[in-house]
Amino acid sequence: MSGFAITSPFLRRFAFSALTLALVSGCSATAQTPAQTNTMSNNVTVQAPLAQPPKAEQPLTLNQIMANPDWLGIFAQGAYWSDDSQSIYFKRQAHQAPVADYYQQGVNQKAASKLNVDQLHLADQKNAVVNLAGTKKAYLYQGNLFVKDLVDGEIKQITKQNTAISGVRFLSNGDLAYWQGNNIFRLHQSSGLIEQIANIQMANEPKPIEDPSSYIAKQQHRLIEYVALQHNNAKAQQQYQQQLAEVDPSFAAKTWYLGDAEVVSDISLSADGRYALLALTDKNYTWRAEHDIMPNYLGQDGYVDAVPARARVAEDKFPGQRLVLLDLTEHVKKDITIEGLTGFDEDVLADVKQENAAAKGEKYESKKSPRLIQLMQDWEWNQSAVQWHPTENKLLVMIEAVDNKDRWIASVNLDKGSLTTEHRLHDDAWVNYNFNQYGWLPNSDSFYFLSEETGYSHLYVKTVGQKARALTQGKFVVDDVTLSPDAKHIVYRANADHPGSYNVYRVEIASGKIEQLTNWFGTLSYVLSPDGQSLLLDASSLIKPNELYIQPIGGTLSQLTDYTSNAFKEYAWQAPKVVAVPSNHGAGEVYARVYLPEGFEAQGADKYPAVIFNHGAGYLQNAHYGFSGYFREFMFHNMLAQQGYVVMDMDFRGSKGYGRDWRTAVYRNMGTPEVEDLKDGVSWMANNANVDIAKVGTYGGSYGGFLTFMALFNEPELFQAGAALRPVTDWAHYNAPYTSNILNTPDIDPIAYERSSPIEHADGLQKPLLIMTGVLDDNVFFQDSVRLVQRLIELEKPMFETAIYPVEPHGFKQPSSWLDEYRRIYKLFEQELKK
Incomplete structure (x- = not known):
């Protein structure tokens, strides 16, 4: 057990990739407006946001799809087990609500109870440490330390202060250790004494007071009695304090002076409290950009707010630790x-x-x-x-x-x-x-440990100094590992049966025997109960959003929550078909979701128009059997299918869930293998879905917007139109952790950046292009689109249009912005693909 580690601002550098290009379309609540019908140019009619959800028998409209998403349901998030394994805690948060509500629900109860704010500190906490005996649990709430007795349930608040505690752990003898800033404390269970066992100062050690050495100083001390007295007293006091600290048992531990050139970015304490491991980082490093800010043109005071921005990979020179x-x-x-x-x-x-x-x-x-x-x-x-x-x-x-x-x-x-x-x-x-x-x-x-050494993430055990032994193997991905309470099994998640379907398994460490614990067809995440007897599942299927389920190990699955609205459940959604597209470019098979038009005919003189959606993040899986994180796009694709389009959503190379080789196919060459996969997707639709290849468009956000650019710029005959949302145009301007993984750094590998950045290929644009971006996007900067637009202007390209969204970050928040964005996408496809 390692306890909680300190995370400094320097480690926030790495948090960007948790957000990186992961445009998952979940947003929160704003007021809705009455239904209106607005007629745009070119006779394309769309509607403004509606308060009413769609009727089961009616076609979808954009205003319904892009309205406040609360009508789908306000779902449980962040669910975890109570300490006694008898109930579940979770939160729910309405669209754009400032705070979440917290709930507790017994595993055999039909409804949850909302927790009062003043009782949240007494609720069983998710992030906690437990002593070796399993009798006590320590956790932090609002920066203060609490200890719960797991036998009688008594909770004691240990600290009540405004300076937050950063981490906590139980020591092997039962004492509690915690750290606050660069100070480490030990709470002795026998006496209640709080002992500071480490005071870490990122400064140079004070120099001892020395006797004068220069002629002038010696003269001053010889002639001026006051000066000599002050010096001698200070020297004696320093020596006394040093001696006292050595022999007086009431003194805290000596101060550590580690120099003034670095900062502490991580602290971890040994089980007996004897050792502390520190990670130090150059204090001059910052993940903030040195030169740039992100301007907010709609600041609350009426002026332009200068919002700090992250550094670009071309400038971010992380010095290591x-x-x-x-x-x-x-x-x-x-x-x-x-x-x-x-x-x-x-x-x-x-x-x-x-x-x-x-x-x-x-x-x-x-x-x-x-x-x-x-x-x-x-x-x-x-x-x-x-x-x-x-x-x-x-x-x-x-x-x-x-x-x-x-x-x-x-x-x-x-x-x-x-x-x-x-x-x-x-x-x-x-x-x-x-x-x-x-x-x-x-x-x-x-x-x-987990390792991708075979080409797929698998689970291994190893004795220190000896050879590792594989516990799992095969062409599937293992993740989300949990050691059982008795340490006899390791529980894990894997897509062993199909890349797009996940289940939970456990392996007996001693024998290697594997047991499947769930039988779900879709996607899920899990939390093992503290007693090791049950699983809490957050699971979904193609047209069923995530709900919570309880799966006793060896027992029967039961549904715990039911927050999906009746309106959503009763609507006749089309479940996309998950297909394997044969590759003509050495990729084997490319998995994709396909939505077919109403009354689909596999053959006929009238061929269908089609749209390919490009998911965000690059390394993200969307062609699976679970409910898509792109819930708006799921509904939009249903609407397009109702209006006669074939829609495809591909897990092109670089996507998650298919192993190391699939992931790294884009190394130093982003935008080339993925576009090859899109070409195979168009061919598949022509051969299997009666699609007219002269009437295919594409769109996507973030990485999907980047891919839209690369397709239109480098394969101008592949698509007749494209829409790029919040798109990357130049990888040298994206963040360091994500981009340097795939393209190295611009100073080392400019070839990879020039090969992979759309702005370098803009001269190839021949078909209509729509560029849409938020001004407050702190992930893919608004400047990305500005630079590309100017490049297209200078190239005298007449076939592009732009739309900006002044208040939007990377993932849009306002329903009105979503509506405006998809009106334009829909208009583009109607104009260009139905000629």
Whole structure:
């Protein structure tokens, strides 16, 4: 157990990729307007937002699809188990409501009870640590520390202060440790004494008061008695305080002075409280842009607000981290050396550098040099990269190279401050930011971990110093790992039966025996109950949004919540067909969702127009059997199908859920393999859905907008029109963690950036293009679209239009903005694909 780690502003750099291009269309509540019919140019009629949901027998309209989404239902979010495994906690938040409401529902109850705000601190908390005996639980609420007795349920508030506590853990003897800023405290359970066991100062150690050395100083002390007295008293006081701190047991631990050049970005404490591992980062590094701001033209005071913006990958020079081990008992500091990491000094980008040098007529000479490293940040599961053994002074750390090519699991020699590689995962493209869960197996020298080394994420166990043993294998993806309370099983999620359908399994660690625990056809996430007997599922299927279910292990599935509105459930939604599109470009099969027109005829003289939707994030899965996170697009595609379109939604190469090779197919070449897959999608629709290939359009947001550009610019005959929403136009302007994974950095690999950035290919535009973006987009900057528009103007391209949304961030919030955006998309397709 490692406790909670401090996250500094420097680690916010990595949080961007949790948001990165992940345009999932969930938004929150605004007032709705009465139904109106507005006639736009070219005789395309659309409607403004309606308060009423669609009638089951009526065709869909844009105003219904893009209105306040609360009519679909206000769904449970962030669900987790109570401490006694008998009830569930979750929150619900209406569209654009400022705060969420919290609920508790018993596993056998039909309805949930809303929790009062003044009682939230007493509710069972999700993020907590439990002592080794399993009798007490510690958690933080609003920055204060609470301890709950799991036997009698009594809750004690330990602190009541305005300075937030950053992390907490139980020590092996039952004491409680917590850290606040750079200070670590120990609460002794026997006496209640709060002891400060570490005071870490990021400053230079004060110098001892020395006797005068220069002639003038000596003269001053010799001639001016007051000066000499003040000096001697100060020196004596300093010496006394030092001696007192050495012998007086009532004094707190000595202060650590670690210099003024760095800041603490992570702290983790050993099980007995003796050791603290720190990750330090150069204090001058910032993830904020040095030169730019994001202007908000509609500031509340009537002026332009200058909103700080993140740095671009072309400028973000992350310096890596340095690991330091503090022995809090002996007051000894050890700088952790990285030589024990296999390949720590390899020139892993030598081939890339050579190719770029040759393009400039230069030669590159490869040399070994220590690489920058940092603690691995698991963006999906938010697990600490520092894992202390639960009972012994043994430490594992998960480290990644800043160049994105290596991930190491290493054991730390606490006496020497050195690392020994236990597992190295190298990838010539990049190591995924998912599939990095790992941890100790209690009462052993073994640990479990996930690795993509076979091409798919799988689960392994390894004894320190010995060879790893695979617990799962096959052409499917394993994630979301949980160790059972008795430590005999590891529970996990996998898409073993079909890439688009997920279930929960467990494997017996000793024997390797695997048991399927759920039988769901769709997508789901799970939480194992504290007693290890049941699963809480957040599950969906093609036309059924996420609801909560209880699955007793070995028992019968039961539905816990039912927050989907009757209006949504009663509407005759078309469930998309999930198909495997054969690839003519070496990709095997490309999975896609297909919506067919009402009264579809597979053959006929009248062929159908078609639209391909390009999902966001790049690394995201949408052609699955669960309810789409793009719920507006799901409804829009139903509407298009009602109006005679075939609609396809592809998991092009780079998408999630299909293994390492599929993910890394876009390495140094974004926008090329994906467009090849789109070409195969158009061919499939022509051969299997009676589509006229001269009447196919495409659209998408974020990464989907980027892909729309690349298709229209580089394959101008493929689509007759395209709409790019909040699109990336130049990868050098996107954020560092996401982009450097795939394209390296612009200074090292300009070839990859020029090959992959739409602005470099804009001269190829021949078909109508619609560009739409939010001015307050702090993910893909508004400037991206501005630069491309100017480029198209200078290229004298007449076939594009733009629309801006002054108050919108990356994921739009206002129903009126959604409506306006999709009116324009719909108008484009009606005009260009139904000629």
